Every structure is written in structure tokens, then in C-alpha cells.
Amino acid sequence: MMSPVKFGDFTIFSAEFVKSAVSLKGLPNERLPQVAFLGRSNVGKSSLLNALTGQKNLVKTSSTPGKTREINFFRINKAFFLVDLPGVGFAKVSNAKRDEMSDFIRDYVEKCKDLRGLVYLVDIRHGGTPIDIETVESIRATGCPVLVIASKRDKVNQSELAKNLKLIQERLSLPVKPLCVSSFKKNGLEPLWQEILDAINGKELVDKTDGTIHE
Ligand SMILES: Nc1nc2c(ncn2[C@@H]2O[C@H](COP(=O)(O)OP(=O)(O)O)[C@@H](O)[C@H]2O)c(=O)[nH]1
Numbered sequence: 001m002m003s004p005v006k007f008g009d010f011t012i013f014s015a016e017f018v019k020s021a022v023s024l025k026g027l028p029n030e031r032l033p034q035v036a037f038l039g040r041s042n043v044g045k046s047s048l049l050n051a052l053t054g055q056k057n058l059v060k061t062s063s064t065p066g067k068t069r070e071i072n073f074f075r076i077n078k079a080f081f082l083v084d085l086p087g088v089g090f091a092k093v094s095n096a097k098r099d100e101m102s103d104f105i106r107d108y109v110e111k112c113k114d115l116r117g118l119v120y121l122v123d124i125r126h127g128g129t130p131i132d133i134e135t136v137e138s139i140r141a142t143g144c145p146v147l148v149i150a151s152k153r154d155k156v157n158q159s160e161l162a163k164n165l166k167l168i169q170e171r172l173s174l175p176v177k178p179l180c181v182s183s184f185k186k187n188g189l190e191p192l193w194q195e196i197l198d199a200i201n202g203k204e205l206v207d208k209t210d211g212t213i214h215e
């Protein structure tokens, strides 16, 4: 049993690894709402899931990019799933493999009825790469709500932070500057939980992005 972890008014009583899936057949049978995490390999998805659940090793993290090929399901408070998706755009695997990974993610996003939205992580240092732009656009095209956030806030200073948040906003056509989190320093976790819980409770995960850039 884990000891309860609090984020503002939200308390986590349980966070359990339920299963890994390598195809749609492997999705959990249990019909609970899901919010999934996506981004390039090494962007910090697994670390963020650990930070969000107050666990050190619920999710395996790795400094070897591209290792995770499966979708991992974690059940929170027996009420909903947080889902760790395979990294996108890992350059060192063959193109065929890369497409296969994308197909699996696309299948999941298009066909999983319990998916309420995706949290897409962009490394704050990179300010949104062509792979990030492409992936976010293709997820939007499926109609699935996407919340873009920036990761590894502790890796940049104040002026790089401001500059790269603006870059990410512009490149990914976001209505507002993205939330920036650090799993190491625990920045931004409470507002992120608020967004996730809203999505779990049936509200739209993000403002609808209409391409307008608000200064
Ligand atoms: N400085 C810093 N490093 C991080 C942070 N989050 C993850 N990392 C590191 O980035 C690497 C990849 O993290 P991981 O969570 O496995 O990324 P994933 O491939 O997206 O699941 C690991 O070496 C982590 O220790 C963060 O908030 N700050």
C-alpha cells in the first residue's frame, strides 16, 4: 500500500501498473476513462508519470531512447488510467519500425473509446521540433483533444524558458503558452493534475486550438 500523495485538493490513494499492450487486443478490459502521455523518446514521459503519482519507480525510466515499444496502463485510485505511450520519431530504429510504432499509437488514439485526451510533451530546450509539429497535427486530425506541455523546466534559465515557450506556442499553434513542468523539481504538477482531472471528468482537455496566436 502506498501512502497517500496530495496535489492541492486531489489525493492519490493508489497507483498501480495494470498491464502492457503491444496491440489493440491488449487494452485493459476495464472501462475506465484514460488520459495518455505522448512525446519524443527521452522527453520525460515516464519520469512525469512517476512525479504525478508521487512514486519513484512506478514507471521505468531510461536514458536509452526508443526502448519502450508498448503502451503501459496505470490505474489511479481505481478510477481512471494514465497511459504511457511509446516514444515518437526515434531516429535510430528503421523507418518500417517507426511507422509501425506510429500506426499502433494512431490505432489506439482513433479506436480507444475511453481515451479522453492526450498530454503531448515537448522538451523545453528544443522549442518544438518538426517531429513534434507533425505528430501533434496528426493527433489533432483524429479529433482527439491534445494538451501540449513543455518538460524539463529545470534544464533552462528564465530567458530561455520565456523564449522557448513562445517558440512552442507558435510552432504548435497553441492558443496560449504551454504549461512547463519539471519532474525533477516538481514544477507545474498541480495545474497539470487539474487539467487531467477535468478531462477525466468529461471536460475538454484543452481550449480548442484554432491556429490563433494570442500575445
Ligand atoms: N533534468 C531533467 N531530466 C529529466 C526530467 N524528466 C526526465 N528526465 C531525464 O530524461 C531522461 C528520459 O526520461 P524518461 O522519463 O525515461 O523519458 P521517456 O522516454 O519520455 O519516457 C532520463 O534520463 C530522465 O532522468 C526533468 O524534469 N528534468
Ligand SMILES: [Mg+2]
Binding pocket: 045, 046, 047, 060, 061, 062, 068, 084
Ligand atoms: Mg518512457
